[in-house]
């Protein structure tokens with residue numbers, strides 16, 4: 001994996017110490033500490049029956065924080081179901097992510113001015129959307145850009161090729177960000193494609209390709225920042241492959257013991273993204289025990305507040321099924337809703 | 347022909363085969379869950395015909411996300427039970443090619459909500475390769491897919507999208523609601539010369555158990571199954587709506603002293619017109635239940651057939667109990683969205699009260 005772009009080595013070695021300012025590195029570590037704490041809490045809530053099936057992003061925090069922190073406030077983020085980490089970094093309130101995984105229709109709502117698309121559940125379908133959003137921004141001479149997340153599995157779908165190819169043709173300001181975490185549920189990357197990498201698809205699609213160590217938050221951040229700058233400058237889209245590892249199960253319903261060797265993560269040579277950045281900052285004398293504890297405490301408090309908010313939400317109402325189906329509600333629809341609700345309450 | 351002769355012959359019967367109501371199983375009779383029956387049907391097909399291969403996302407080493415293909419790769423090897431890339435159009439499109447080349451593919455789509463990338467292959471190609479090649483090539487493939495709500499699945503995993511498929515001439519669509527039919531319909535689908543979609547109600551995968559013959563007993567594609575006899579009204583249903591329909595029929599007997607028939611259509615394309623006509627004539631009061639939204643749902647077709655076949659026998663307006671015309675909600679609301687025994691009973695009450 002010598003072709004992976006790295007700023008920090010697998011054990012925290014400083015390879016390019018001046019590439020990313022220390023303040024940015026510290027902010028990214030705080031983000032990752034928060035994201036890890038959220039993920040652990042969400043898994044625990046699922047086990048306690050307090051939320052539904054949940055897809056952990058454990059091990060992928062450098063991708064989610066490193067990439068999302070490269071966005072400017074008005075930029076657009078298109079996450080998948082596993083990228084609520086990135087979504088929270090870009091401004092999705094924590095409770096909105098929790099509510100989504102608790103099956104609440106009123107969830108995943110970003111504040112006014114923050115552009116976070118609903119998470120893509122049908123794999124790869126967000127990739128053409130990203131092309132269109134970027135194209136639209138360009139037509140309107142906007143300076144905003146688009147960051148589109150997807151997985152290694154998504155790279156096999158038609159929408160992946162169709163969306164990126166089109167984005168290349170119209171020079172859409174989009175960064176296509178593939179988290180290659182080694183698996184699509186149980187299917188390992190070597191069965192996903194006979195190609196050695198995802199980045200090598202880029203030239204065939206007419207866009208620039210990059211391959212980065214996805215457990216190196218600084219390398220991810222740098223690579224995405226540069227790609228966004230090119231996008232804004234009218235130089236077209238970039239396909240970035242961030243090589244990472246899904247440490248947990250596909251979702252809380254999955255049992256990875258059926259299909260992968262528990263030793264495999266150690267062999268990946270990628271290490272843990274949080275340990276890596278911590279070791280790097282410690283070695284620079286830039287991260288004290290007290291700062292670490294403060295970051296953890298801050299994360300705990302934010303998450304605790306969000307859980308309390310989730311559990312204080314009023315129970316869902318059947319009426320909510322009919323909300324927001326149409327912008328201008330047709331009369332027949334309103335009648336059908338009232339008849340349906342009257343039927344339920346008999 | 348008796349129903350069992352028909353079953354053995356594997357041919358479609360003109361009217362519903364009158365199977366007895368499901369009785370308490372005699373001791374010693376082997377019971378399987380619907381999911382285990384699916385696995386057994388696939389294993390039987392693989393064992394009986396070496397042209398059969400099983401392919402799809404996560405079907406191999408993992409045994410499928412529901413474990414429907416559990417143990418099959420170990421038993422039949424990775425050339426016959428194949429983990430494919432994540433690409434539904436390629437899975438179905440390549441299955442058409444495999445079938446044309448002489449194999450008998452059984453493809454899995456992980457959830458029906460993810461079949462849409464494959465619709466071009468199903469609608470434009472699987473359904474009409476035979477007619478476009480003037481009979482030279484057929485597409486004898488089977489496409490299985492879990493469907494429907496009720497298991498607290500994440501968003502977009504609960505679709506009941508049968509109308510897209512039944513509206514496609516050339517495709518057959520079947521839905522088991524019992525373990526015996528799960529195995530039997532898979533076996534009939536594999537034996538069929540044309541493409542067959544098997545929709546598997548994921549809500550019943552583990553919640554329904556029943557006797558499944560150890561031998562290969564295909565359930566013929568075509569005939570409906572009479573779940574319960576009755577003279578006062580009939581409920582047409584399929585898949586995961588069969589248990590609530592049956593519960594409602596029992597409540598109607600207890601509370602309204604009405605004898606309500608329940609007919610499990612189990613083949614959605616082609617529909618059993620004879621059974622629909624016959625039960626509409628016999629009862630004069632017709633209800634259809636489905637999970638999918640009401641507008642242009644398959645219930646509309648069932649009621650149209652009932653009226654075409656039995657118009658002068660109807661004693662009440664035909665009624666539909668369905669999902670509302672809104673997207674399937676996230677799971678905290680799904681119990682309200684899905685028809686249940688109470689809603690079906692309320693519709694029965696209305697039907698029975700109408701003169």
Ligand SMILES: Cc1ncc(C[n+]2csc(CCOP(=O)(O)OP(=O)(O)O)c2C)c(N)n1
Pocket residue numbers: 082121122123150151152153154155181183184185246250403432434456460463
């Ligand atoms: C079109 C489609 N097919 C199948 C699925 C079921 N499914 C959900 S996640 C997943 C694997 C996705 O793998 P990848 O793209 O690598 O993302 P990861 O889960 O690893 O983040 C599959 C097959 C789906 N959601 N959408």
Ligand SMILES: [Mg+2]
Pocket residue numbers: 151152153179180181182183184185
């Ligand atoms: Mg993956």
